[in-house]
Amino acid sequence: MRLKDLAEHLGLSQTTVSRALNGYPEVNEATRRRVAETAQRLGYRPNASALRLATGRSGAIGMVLRGSYEFGPHTSEFLGGVGERLAAEEIDILLTTVETYEDEVAAYKRGAASQKVDAFILHSPTLRDERAELLLDLKVPFVLHGRTNIGKPVAWLDIDNTGAVERATSHLLDLGHRRIALLNGIKGRTFAEHREIGYLAALSARGVAFDPALMGNSVFTDEIAFRMAQAMLELRPHPTAFLAGSMMTALGIFRAIRQAGFVLGKDISMIAHDDVFPYLNADNMYPTMSTTRSSMRQAGMRIAELILAILGGKPVEDIHELWPVELVLRESSGPAPQ
Amino acid sequence: MRLKDLAEHLGLSQTTVSRALNGYPEVNEATRRRVAETAQRLGYRPNASALRLATGRSGAIGMVLRGSYEFGPHTSEFLGGVGERLAAEEIDILLTTVETYEDEVAAYKRGAASQKVDAFILHSPTLRDERAELLLDLKVPFVLHGRTNIGKPVAWLDIDNTGAVERATSHLLDLGHRRIALLNGIKGRTFAEHREIGYLAALSARGVAFDPALMGNSVFTDEIAFRMAQAMLELRPHPTAFLAGSMMTALGIFRAIRQAGFVLGKDISMIAHDDVFPYLNADNMYPTMSTTRSSMRQAGMRIAELILAILGGKPVEDIHELWPVELVLRESSGPAPQ
DNA sequence: TCAAAATTTGAAATCGCTTTGAATGCATAT
DNA sequence: ATATGCATTCAAAGCGATTTCAAATTTTGA
Numbered sequence: 001m002r003l004k005d006l007a008e009h010l011g012l013s014q015t016t017v018s019r020a021l022n023g024y025p026e027v028n029e030a031t032r033r034r035v036a037e038t039a040q041r042l043g044y045r046p047n048a049s050a051l052r053l054a055t056g057r058s059g060a061i062g063m064v065l066r067g068s069y070e071f072g073p074h075t076s077e078f079l080g081g082v083g084e085r086l087a088a089e090e091i092d093i094l095l096t097t098v099e100t101y102e103d104e105v106a107a108y109k110r111g112a113a114s115q116k117v118d119a120f121i122l123h124s125p126t127l128r129d130e131r132a133e134l135l136l137d138l139k140v141p142f143v144l145h146g147r148t149n150i151g152k153p154v155a156w157l158d159i160d161n162t163g164a165v166e167r168a169t170s171h172l173l174d175l176g177h178r179r180i181a182l183l184n185g186i187k188g189r190t191f192a193e194h195r196e197i198g199y200l201a202a203l204s205a206r207g208v209a210f211d212p213a214l215m216g217n218s219v220f221t222d223e224i225a226f227r228m229a230q231a232m233l234e235l236r237p238h239p240t241a242f243l244a245g246s247m248m249t250a251l252g253i254f255r256a257i258r259q260a261g262f263v264l265g266k267d268i269s270m271i272a273h274d275d276v277f278p279y280l281n282a283d284n285m286y287p288t289m290s291t292t293r294s295s296m297r298q299a300g301m302r303i304a305e306l307i308l309a310i311l312g313g314k315p316v317e318d319i320h321e322l323w324p325v326e327l328v329l330r331e332s333s334g335p336a337p338q
Numbered sequence: 339m340r341l342k343d344l345a346e347h348l349g350l351s352q353t354t355v356s357r358a359l360n361g362y363p364e365v366n367e368a369t370r371r372r373v374a375e376t377a378q379r380l381g382y383r384p385n386a387s388a389l390r391l392a393t394g395r396s397g398a399i400g401m402v403l404r405g406s407y408e409f410g411p412h413t414s415e416f417l418g419g420v421g422e423r424l425a426a427e428e429i430d431i432l433l434t435t436v437e438t439y440e441d442e443v444a445a446y447k448r449g450a451a452s453q454k455v456d457a458f459i460l461h462s463p464t465l466r467d468e469r470a471e472l473l474l475d476l477k478v479p480f481v482l483h484g485r486t487n488i489g490k491p492v493a494w495l496d497i498d499n500t501g502a503v504e505r506a507t508s509h510l511l512d513l514g515h516r517r518i519a520l521l522n523g524i525k526g527r528t529f530a531e532h533r534e535i536g537y538l539a540a541l542s543a544r545g546v547a548f549d550p551a552l553m554g555n556s557v558f559t560d561e562i563a564f565r566m567a568q569a570m571l572e573l574r575p576h577p578t579a580f581l582a583g584s585m586m587t588a589l590g591i592f593r594a595i596r597q598a599g600f601v602l603g604k605d606i607s608m609i610a611h612d613d614v615f616p617y618l619n620a621d622n623m624y625p626t627m628s629t630t631r632s633s634m635r636q637a638g639m640r641i642a643e644l645i646l647a648i649l650g651g652k653p654v655e656d657i658h659e660l661w662p663v664e665l666v667l668r669e670s671s672g673p674a675p676q
Numbered sequence: 677t678c679a680a681a682a683t684t685t686g687a688a689a690t691c692g693c694t695t696t697g698a699a700t701g702c703a704t705a706t
Numbered sequence: 707a708t709a710t711g712c713a714t715t716c717a718a719a720g721c722g723a724t725t726t727c728a729a730a731t732t733t734t735g736a
Contacts, residue, residue, distance in 0.1 A: 001451070002722060013686045018724060028684060045451030049396065050722030052387035053691050060432065068635070071418030072617055073411050080409030083435025092454070094398065095431040097421030113339070113383030116430070221617040248617045251589075255624045279410055279559040279586045286593045297406070340692060351716045356694060366714060388692035391721050 001044050010038055021046075052115075060094040061086065061307055062117035064107045067099065069219055070124070073248070074275055074296055078145070081300025082121065089308065091118075105134060112138040119307045121145060126188050141310045143303050143319070146190050155310060155319035157303050161191045164292040164325035165198035165243065168271045171327065172241045173206050176336035177269060181214040181232050181239040183225055183249050192217060192245075199243065220245050225252025233260045233268075240336045244272035247280050250289060269333040287331035294325045339382045348376055359384075390453075398432040399424065399645055400455035402445045405437065407557055408462070411586070412613055412634055416483070419638025420459065427646065429456075443472060450476040457645045459483060464526045479648045481641050481657070484528050493648060493657035495641050499529050502630040502663035503536035503581065506609045509665065510579045511544050514674035515607060519552040519570050519577040521563055521587050530555060530583075537581065558583050563590025571598045571606075578674045582610035585618050588627060607671040625669035632663045 007014045012035070020027045020035035038044075052058050063079070065071055083093055094117050096107045108131065111117050119141040122131060129148035136152055144156040165182075172180050182199050185192035196215070203210055213235060216228040225244065232239050233256055242257075244250040250272035254264060262268045265287040274282050274291035276298075282289040306319050345355045350373070358365045358373035376382075390396050401417070403409055421431055432455050434445045446469065449455050457479040460469055467486035474490055482494040503520075510518050520537050523530035534553070541548055551573060554566040563582065570577050571594055580595075582588040588610035592602060600606045603625040612620050612629035614636075620627040644657055 003724095004722075014723080015686055015688095015725080016684080019685090022724085026684065031684080043447070043451065045448055047391070047722050048452040048454040049387050049390035050691090051452075051724080053385070053391050053693085054722080054724040056691075058387065065418075065421065068418055068422070069616060071414045071421070073414065076409045076411065076414035076417075079414075079433065080403075080406055080435070083403065083409070083433060084406070087435045087437070087441075090448075093433040093435075095417065095421060095433060097418070097425045097431075099425070103425075109381070110383055110428075113381065114386035114389075116386040221619075223617075223619050223622045226622055251618070252622070255622070259624050278407060279561075280589070281559075281561045284561045284564055284590070284593070286597050341694095342692075352693080353695080353716055353718095354714080357715095360694085364714065369714080385692050388721090389694080391723085392692080392694040394721075 001042055003044075003046065006035075006039060006042065006044050009042070010035060056115070058115055058118050059090070060092045060117050061119045061121065061304075062094045062096065062111050063121045063123070064096045064098060064104050064111075066097075066101065066104045069221075071097075072220075073277055073280075074220075074246070077275060077277060077296040078123075078300040081295075081297035081302075082304045083300075084297075085301045085304035085308075105131065108134055108138065108140075112140040118311055119143070121303060121307070125190050127190055127193055129190075141307070141316075143306045143310065145299065145303055147194075148190060153317035155306060155316040157299060157306060157319075157321040157323070158191075159294045159299070159323045159325050161194035161325070162198035162201070164273070164294070164327070165195040166202045167198075167327050168243055168292050169199050169202035170205070171329070172243075172269060172271065172333065173202060173208065175241075175269065175334065177241040178208055178336070179211070179214065179237055179239040180241045180243065181216075181229070182243045183216045183218075183228055183245050183253065185217065185245050186219060187217045195245070214239055220248045222248050222252035222255070225249040226255050227252075229253040229256035230259070233257070233262070239268075241269040241271075241333070244270060246273055246275065247277060247282070247289075265331045265334050267337055269336070271327075271333050274328075282328070282330065285332075290330045290333035291328050292325050293328050294323060299323070339380055341382075341384065344373075344377060344380065344382050347380070348373060394453070396453055396456050397428070398430045398455050399457045399459065399642075400432045400434060400449050401459045401461070402434045402436060402442050402449075404435075404439065404442045407559075409435075410558075411615055411618075412558075412584070415613060415615060415634040416461075416638040419633075419635035419640075420642045421638075422635075423639045423642035423646075443469065446472055446476065446478075450478040456649055457481070459641060459645070463528050465528055465531055467528075479645070479654075481644045481648065483637065483641055485532075486528060491655035493644060493654040495637060495644060495657075495659040495661070496529075497632045497637070497661045497663050499532035499663070500536035500539070502611070502632075502665070503533040504540045505536075505665050506581055506630050507537050507540035508543070509667070510581075510607060510609065510671065511540060511546065513579075513607065513672065515579040516546055516674070517549070517552065517575055517577040518579045518581065519554075519567070520581045521554045521556075521566055521583050521591065523555065523583050524557060525555045533583070552577055558586045560586050560590035560593070563587040564593050565590075567591040567594035568597070571595070571600070577606070579607040579609075579671070582608055584611055584613065585615060585620070585627075592623075603669045603672050605675055607674070609665075609671050612666075620666070620668065623670070628668045628671035629666050630663050631666050632661060637661070 007017045020032040098104045098107050122142050123145040125146040125148040135142045147158045218224045242253050257264050257268050271290045274293045276295040282291045341352050345352045358370045436442045436445050460480050461483040463484045463486040473480045485496045556562045580591050595602050595606050609628045612631045614633040620629045
């Protein structure tokens with residue numbers, strides 16, 4: 001069922017039918033109703049490719065995922081939010097999977113040149129992210145989830161990682177902890193660097209010396225967290241508190257604490273960063289987990305909204321959102337043992 | 339940079355350039371090299387919409403995700419596998435998010451009529467899934483992840499849920515357990531029904547009566563699993579073993595066991611189904627978790643492969659794969675206490 | 677009543693590619 | 707010298723929509 005068929009069926013021209021369906025004013029109200037009704041009845045849907053070719057819009061926004069671990073729980077929560085917002089506009093998400101950094105760069109170039117997507121979501125930036133430069137050069141609209149410093153205006157949304165970790169660290173210091181371990185993300189990623197800044201700021205504000213042995217950088221899996229925490233707990237004196245970069249990290253640390261014979265919330269404290277996974281709830285852990293909390297899903301929804309704004313013509317230099325992070329205290333964080 | 343521009347630049351016709359780039363035989367080798375080199379140098383990429391309009395292929399395969407919880411860890415692992423296989427063919431994944439069942443049906447209709455995707459992946463089927471009927475009616479190729487019984491040939495890939503649960507249950511019975519709880523998926527879903535069949539078969543083979551109080555059906559979140567397990571552990575006599583539907587479920591059950599003062603692997607046994615999440619490893623739990631194991635990612639990769647086969651002309655009635663499930667015994671399952 | 681304006685419709689160009697069918701040039705066979 | 711075949715190349719017709727520009731019809735105004 002093509003537009004042409006529908007037009008013939010109605011005894012009208014393609015032009016008029018197209019206009020009627022797209023809400024142009026210069027079409028008779030009775031005609032419009034007749035067209036709409038018939039289109040509905042015959043189940044007509046414009047061919048997506050033809051429509052895109054004619055309008056130049058692709059009706060999809062793209063995201064490139066590199067390596068296997070980027071397809072993790074954080075990403076799916078985020079995409080859930082993006083999809084939820086985009087569903088209303090009948091815009092889809094186009095996922096491209098790549099192996100290497102070079103492939104990723106190629107994917108952006110290809111996506112831009114082939115006009116597969118109207119905009120990209122760029123994520124997991126480094127402090128000076130060349131992919132952002134590339135997308136600017138390619139003149140394809142994008143919103144950055146996170147921040148980067150390339151000296152040019154870029155639309156971004158980020159959470160206040162520095163503030164969150166600074167508050168969490170300060171709170172632990174208030175509770176008397178002096179050996180506080182930080183299990184952070186990969187070195188070089190903006191969010192990890194920001195968290196480190198917050199951590200160091202809180203320590204130095206109290207005159208507590210920084211011990212490199214108490215800081216680890218890696219991806220957020222329970223296994224790596226377990227190993228790191230295990231090693232740290234063997235130090236003398238061992239840390240009395242942990243800052244976990246994610247809930248997966250927290251599970252690993254928890255295991256190490258238990259295995260070492262300590263009790264979480266009594267012997268050892270922990271505050272974890274919670275991206276709010278519906279299937280892994282800090283409130284339902286045992287003991288309940290103190291967290292710095294910020295919903296990935298909300299961020300995804302908002303970023304979808306910002307992309308729509310950019311496509312609607314809003315200038316990117318007006319789009320910067322820094323979200324505060326809640327500190328939610330539960331049972332896993334308590335006073336340092338004497 | 340359009341094909342036309344490139345052709346003019348080369349002093350050739352669009353026809354020849356197009357053929358040269360697409361590997362048609364009737365083009366001079368020297369010409370082909372010159373075209374390829376120039377295209378490369380000028381960064382020419384065919385416009386995706388035009389290409390799709392001309393060829394009738396969309397270069398994307400679609401998946402519809404309903405509700406927020408379908409965007410969970412299982413889905414992201416699965417999509418990771420699909421994407422990995424599809425990356426080599428430069429085919430993308432088009433995700434459509436919907437709220438209700440009606441929206442989902444509409445999304446398939448829209449996707450088919452607009453030719454947005456070349457094929458769909460249908461997932462989480464019920465025993466008699468009407469969406470499969472719909473896709474057959476719409477004549478859009480698809481592969482089903484799971485199984486359904488609609489009396490017509492459908493391409494599918496599934497794991498042997500019945501066999502897996504039957505073996506796990508039998509093993510626990512061998513160890514002397516008689517009160518074995520099953521935390522299963524949502525009633526009506528094929529995989530959950532299949533697991534129930536395996537569970538009941540193993541019980542009845544040993545003449546052990548089925549107790550409905552020891553079976554729960556729900557989505558796989560740690561919270562719900564925690565509540566269910568908690569309630570079951572208050573029964574007298576309480577179950578001495580649990581079959582967990584997923585690793586998330588296992589975490590919830592684990593919490594309930596610990597909270598009730600039992601020791602996992604000694605007082606209470608557990609075998610969990612493991613979809614192989616890289617960030618949540620059964621081998622690194624404490625105690626290590628016995629599992630029925632089948633990789634979601636592998637399934638995704640294989641389904642992508644099957645879709646490519648279908649698009650290549652392979653008849654769907656030849657495409658049925660039932661994957662065996664490994665039973666991996668670790669520390670969480672042991673003899674029933676006397 | 678008739679010209680001018682407003683409303684409504686349609687023919688054809690366009691988007692950027694693939695592909696059909698025809699044409700060209702050149703070597704080989706008769 | 708002519709016919710045949712082969713290797714290359716190209717012009718033009720699609721794919722299915724939107725949109726420009728023009729035409730036809732109806733309404734309005736003096």
